Amino acid sequence: MTTNDSIIAMEQIRKVYDTGKVQVEALRGIDLEISKGEFVAIVGPSGSGKSTLMNLIGCLDTPTSGVYRLTGQLVAGMKKDELATVRNRRVGFIFQNFNLLPQISAYENVEMPLLFGGVPRRERRRRVEALMERVGLADRMEHKPTELSGGQMQRVAVARALAMDPDILLADEPTGNLDTSSGGDIMELFQDLWEQGGTMLVITHDPALARRARRQVEIQDGLITRDTGSPGADSTPLR
C-alpha cells in the first residue's frame, strides 16, 4: 500500500495504556498514510486518541502493536539512539504548551536540535538566524520565552521544529493556548510553510485551522471514522 513518496504509513496501529488495574485502549487499529506535500488535519473530540496518534507518529511514544513506517523505515525495533536520530532529523514537533526551555533564550531554544544533530557552530548560527527571520522574530532572539507573548513563543517553537529541516511537521493543538489573532498568525505561518512544499500534520479542535488543511481525518474512540482524502493524491480507502 505504500507509495514511494509516502512519509507516514501506519497499519493496524494499537496503543493500550496499562495503568495496573485498568487497561485503556487509546488506539484500536489505525491505518493511515500521509504523502509528501500533504496538509492533514486530525480532528475529533478530546479523549478520542488524537494526541496518542500524534505522539506515535513523532516517535515520542511506542505503539503496542501494528506496523509503522516513517519515510519507508520500520520504526519498531529501532534502538534508542536511532529513535533519537529520527526525532532529531525526520520530524519537527510543535506542542500546545510550546515546551520551550524557560531558562534559555529564544535563540538557544531554536539552536538546541542543531546541537543534538551535531551541526557545526557557524552553520548553527546561520540557520537559527534564518529561521528566526522566517518566523518574524529576528529582533527577539536574545529574549527568554517568559519575555515573549504566547504567539511569539509558538513561533519560536515552529522555528525550533524546522531547525533540522524535517520531513514532516507535527503540531498538536498549536493554537490551543493562543488568542484568536495569534492563532491566526500561526495558521498563516503553517499555510506558508505548506505552500513552500512542507508536509504538515496538525491536530486541532479549531474548525478554522482544520478547514485550511486539504485533507481532514476524524478520529473517534481510537478509530478513524472519516478521511476526506487528499485532492490530487492517492488517498487510502476506508476499511
Next chain:
Amino acid sequence: MTSIFNSLRQLWRDLRTQKLRTFLTTLGIVWGTVAVTLLLSFGQAMHRQMLKNVLGLGNAIVITFPRSTSKPFEGLGKGRPMRVTEEDIELVRKRATLVDAISSEYADNLQLKLGTKTMAVDVSGVSPEFGEMRNMIPQMGGRFLNPLDESQKRRVAFLGNELAEDLFGASNPVGQIFRLHGSPFTVIGVLEPKTQDSSYSGRDKDKVNIPGSTFRALTGQKYVNLFIFTSTDVQKTKQAADEVRSILAGKLRFDPTDKEAMMTWDTTEMFQFMDSFMTAFKAFLAIVGSLTLVVGGIGVSNIMSVVVEERTPEIGVKMALGARPRGILSQFLAETLILTAVGGGIGLLITFGICEAWPAGMEEFIGIPEVDLHVALLTSALLGLIGFVAGFFPARSAANLDPVVAMKMT
C-alpha cells in the same frame, strides 16, 4: 570535535541556567569537604603535638633514681642508701643484654658567670649517649657532647636554647666562653627548640649539659643522681629494668626484688598510654568524620535527586528534539564532575585558609593543623560519587522513558 564542543555548550548552558541547583550542590560538597578535612587536620595536629611533647622527654627511656633499700638482704639491714658510681654504670653497660644505651646523670645547681652576669643554673653531667636518648638535637653549627669530651674531661658545655638566649642574645653562642663553678667552659652547641611536657630535673631549654667526667672533676661528686637507659626492644622494657636491677643488686648487695632500692620511671608506659589514647581518639575522629560525610552525602544526594525529578520534563523535551539518552547521561556525569571539582577546590581553600589563620598561641595544646591533601581529595571525590549515584539513576530512568511520558512529569 563538533560534538564535544556541542556537549560543552549544552553543559555550560545548563550549569548557568540552574544557578540555585548548582549553588546548592556545590555548597554541599564544600561543606562536607571543609568539615571532614578540618576535623582530621586538627586531630592529626593534636596527635603530632602530643607525640612531640612526650618525645621532648626522651625516646622511650627508663629513668632510674637510686634510693635506699626497703628489705633486709644477706644480713644487711633495710634503709641502706644506694650509692651508684660510674663504675657501676659501666658494669651495666657491659653486662646487660637488653639495654641498648645507658647514661648516668650528675646534677647540681651551680654558679655561672659571663662578664658581669652571675646566675645559678641547673647543670647536668652526662654521657654522649644522653643526647640521642633525650632528643637533644643541636642547632645548626653546634654539636652535642662526644666520647672525646668525656674521656678527656673537656670543659665544654651544651646549652638549653632559652638559657643561651638569656646569656648571648642574638649573637652566636657556639665558641663563646663562660665560667661555671669558677672554671672556664666553651659552648659547643645549643639545643634546637623542642616541646617537653614532662621533666625530672628542670626543662632542657634552661639547662647546661657537660661531660659526666668533667662534672665529677669540677664538683668532686662521686655518685650519680640518676641514670637513664633504653632497651633494645620497647616491648621488653620491663625485663630490661629487671635485668639492670639484678646486675646492680649483685654489685651493691641488695635484694633484686627490692624495687625501692632503685626507683624507676618507665616513660614507655606513657607512650603506651598515649598510643591507646590516640587509637581511641582516631576512632572517634573516624566515626565523626564518616557521620559528617554521611550527612553531607545525604544533602548532596537529596539535592541531586530533587534536581533530576525537576528536570525530567526538560529531559523529555530534549529527547523529543533528538537528544540521545547517552548524551543526557554523559552530560550529567560531566556536570557532577565539574561541581565536585569546584566544590572540593573551594572546600580545600577554606580549610587551608582556616589552618593558615589559626592563631600560633594555640600551638602548645593543639599543634599546627595541616591539611591532608589525600583526605581532602578523597572526601570531595566521595561526595561527588554520592551525588552522582543519587542523580544518575533518576536521570537514567528519565532518559529511558518515552519522551512524551517524561515531558508530562511535573
